Structures are given as structure tokens and as C-alpha cells.
Amino acid sequence: MSTPTSTPMSTATSSASSSTGAPVSTSSVDNIRFATYILVSLASLAGAFCTYRLISSAARYIRRLTCLNNDTQMYFRMPSIWLGRVKKHLIYAPLFRSRHMQELQLLGRWGIGVLPTRFQTIFLTLVIGMNLALCATGIEWSQAGTPNMLDHLRNRAGTLAVVNLIPLVIMGGRNNPLIQCLKISFDTFNLVHRWFGRIIVIEAVVHTISFTVKAVKLAGWKGIQADLQSSKLIISGFIGTVGFIFIILHSSAILRHAFYETFLHMHILVVVLVFAALYIHLDGLQQLIYVQIAISAWAIERGVRLALMIYRNAGRGGTLATIEPLAGDAIRVTIKMARPWNYQPGQYMFLTVPSIGLWTSHPFSVAWSDTEERLDSEKGLAMNRQDILALQQTTVSAVIRRRDGFTNALYKKAEKGHGRLTITALVEGPYGGLHSLRSYGSVLIFAGGVGITHQVGYIRDLVVGFANGTVATRRITLVWIIQSPEHLEWIRPWMTAILALDKRRDVLRIQLFVTRPRATKEIHSPSATVQMFPGRPNVDTLVGLECEAQVGAMGVSVCGTGALADDVRMAVRKRQGVANIDFVEESYSW
16 A cells, blocks of 8 residues: 555656665655554564463463362452452443443444443554554644655555554454464454454555645646556555455445345455555555565465365265254254364354355354264274274254354255255364363353353363362353243253263253243243243342352353343443452354
8 A cells, every 4th residue: 555656657756766766765764663563562462461361371270270179169259359340340341331242223223233342442442543643653744735744644654554454364364373372252353353444444545645635736637547547556556445445335234244145255355356456556665565464364364274174074974964943943053074073162163065155154153062983984993092083973063043144045955854954064163162161160151042052062061070070160050041942942952961961960050031931831940950930030130149159269151142241241240349250251243
């Protein structure tokens, strides 16, 4: 985007010689220096946060080891007053009162996105402020409108726009290495990715306007028209700016949600076009290195995804998915993996079904994972670890709620299969699994609807760990809100397996809330540890009751609707400084 030669033909030659010749102007040096400031600042912040995460993970691991043979865990129940205030007013706090994950609505109909948390807002404000300050520093504002001032503003804005492409690309990738290093969800990085995109578009527009104003002053609109017809530099810059503006317009939440597949394909196509235009626009200039780094990062991430896709699905008969329709407009998908999968609670995968969605992939939580012996193996008796792995086949399962687009087509395909249908599929992953609940003495888990698929793995992990004496957990409470009792069928085989686990009654309690029961007789509690209630739960009351019976540190996890997540967040915030309680929210937005 940035170039000192973006002027009409009457002045382009002189500008180019001043920027690409032997003498290097002070303004040009400042542009590169300020671009370096952005990269160093972001890298330093990432390093500091990574250090904090390492210390935090070490503390949780020590707490877990300390509590293995400690049933009271009184020391870890005591809250930290100052840390509680930080979590209440900064880390867990929404931007304003209580709304964070509940989507904002335009005219009560179209979703336009969610509000960031207070901590996210501070970070975004710092990024925006840094770009604004660096863009304005050293510009001759007292000479506003002069060619010299417009040259400097044009070059500064263009340089900052292209250097910001590097964090933009890194944060938009599924295989972003910072996700695991910082334990920050892809959802959060996607939020920051969108804001970096907005910053880049504004800087690109400032870059273009500065060029246009100077060009019109020197040669009029005819000069610009002549350049657009003959100058490769100007044409490529114009294409880049138009491409950026198109990306920001078609990336609105309304269009993304309504036409996701179309948005995704157009997004990739226009990004490639913009990269190509920028490469031509910056040919021979210092700023080209930033575009090269961004393109390399984008290509590497795509290459990693392709390599993972091939590794996960190639050989051994490939990956097969068995789909079966369930009550309540849902589908259970059981996938026989071509290669073993080391499942961890909280993981999700991207599923591609070529016969339905061609090459498009969609994210789904992995609710359950099993390992079984291959029936078609010809290796015979396993003699070593490699043979054992060759004989094993991993199956992963998900429950998918019927929506528009891909999930609707998948549901119709399952219905045509008369109960069960096996098709070829491709799986990319695993992703996620960032949070462990094993160090908490008390765990309170909220799930809304199909959000239970994210939580089932945690429940099994903690119950098995309790029986084996490998976790600190002594109390698990699941609160699942569903619309109808028929939704229990979604996870019946997995919940049956959990209820049959050793020592399950000593640690696990389940509370089911049915919001739309057809009849009173549908609401019945099978046992003292599995209870069913009509209506919606009082989240604040449930969190308060669990705090009263709390053992050690307490972890509260939620996966469900935006309104449920916000209610749980508020209840946890109210008790910071009173109880040692952490909040874990799982969401995926696009």
C-alpha cells in the first residue's frame, strides 16, 4: 500500500527518485521504524502473556498434585481479594453491564455481532491508539494540504497498513501457534483479526486519499485518469484499496451469518487478489518485505491445514462418517478416523463432507471419543507399540443441530438414509482443548441445548479421574437446559456410559431443566443424583448454592446461548473476592 511514488505521471518520477535512490529520507526511515514498533510491541505483549500463562499453568498443576489426597482443600477455597477484583472488573467484565455473548440485534432481527469484554476492549483501544499515534507523529500538520505533508501522510498510512497485515493474517488462521501458547481461543483471535482488518482499511483509505488530493492539486482529475490507464503502480494500488473496502463491507456479521459459504469463498478470492495487487504496488520498495511475510504466513497456515487434512484422512480406508437423524432437528455424527486421535476434553474439529458441501469445512465440538480394534486388520497379534496403534481405530462423535446451509443439507441426507447412513468425510483437527478442569475441587458445568456436546468430555474426564485418584475434583454439578425431554436422546448412549462409571454417585450430580415440556408427567427425576425440573434455572441461585458447598478452588464452565453465558458470567463476577472461583466460557463465532 505504501509507496513514495503514488503521484500523477507529472510528479511520479521525482517522487520515485527521492524514495528509491541512494539518499533515504528521514520520513522513510521513520515509517520503517514505526512499523517495527508495532511488531515489537505486539511480540512483547504476546511474550509477557505467554509467561503469565506458563506461571498460571504451573500453579494449577501444583494445586492439582497438592489436592490429590486432600478431600477438604480448605487452603485453595480461600479467595485472593486483589485477584478477585481484577477478575471481576477487568478479565471477566463485559464492556458495560452484563451483555457480552448475547448478540446485538439490528431492528430486532439481524445479528450484528457481540460486544467485547472490558479486557478485550482495552487491548483493542491500545492497538488503535498506537496506530493513530504512529500515523500522526512527525506529520507536518501545520502545513496541512501541502504536497510535502500529503506525501508523508500517504507513506506513513500505507506503511502501517501493510505492516498490520502480519498480525491480521496470523490471528485469522486456525493453526495460529499463539492459540496454544497463550491459551486464548480462536474466537477471541478472530475478534482481534476483524479489528485489525478495520484498522488496515482505514489506513489504506487515508493512504489513497492523501495521494488523490495531492494528485488533483498538481495535475487535476485528468492526471489521475491518465495514471490509471498507464501506471502499473497506480492501478495496483487502486485495486488494493478497492479490495480492502470490499472485504470490510462483505465481512459484516449480517452477511457472514446469512451467506457463510459465499462469504468464505469471496473472502479468500479477494484476499488473494489484494495480496497480488500489493506485491505489484510495492515492487522495489522497503515495505514489500511486510507483504512477503504476510503472504508467507498465510501460505504456511494453509499448507499446514492441507498437511493435517491428508494425514488425518489418507490411508487405511479413509475417514467414514455415520450420520443418523435425532429428535429435535439434530444429527449424531460418528466418525471412524483413518488415524488415531489423542482426544482431550473441549476439543473441536472441522468437518468436510464432499458429497454435500464440496470442500467447505464447518466446526463442531467433539462430544465423545472411543478406541476400538480394527476388524479388517491383517496384522494378527500385536508384537509392539506400533502394531498396537495399527490395530486401533479412533471414533469421534458429535451432535449437530440443524440450521441453514450445510447442516440442513446434512440433516436431509440423514433422513434419506432411513435411520443411518455412512458417507465419506474429511476431518481437520483436533483444535481447542485449551482448558483443563482437573485442578478444581468443585466444578460447576452449564450447558444450553447442543452446547452439552462441549461439556460431556469434561464430565467423563473428571469422573474417571476421581475414581482413579488423578484429579483434585471432589464435586461435579452439571446443569443442562433443554427445550424438550426428547433432546436427552442426543447424548443418551454417552450419558449412560458416564452414569455407569465407578464412583460416579460420589462425585456427579445432574440437574436437567426442561423449558418447554408438553406435559407435567414428562418431568420426573430418575434418582437423587439425576434430577429434572420444569422451566429455566435461576443461574445466580445455583452458583450461590454451589459456592456454599464448595470444595477447594471452583471452576465454572458454560457453553450455550449468549444469554446463558452472560448470566453465568454475571453470577461468577458477583462472587469474586468471596469465593475462589474461575470462569471458563466456550463459544465459536464466525
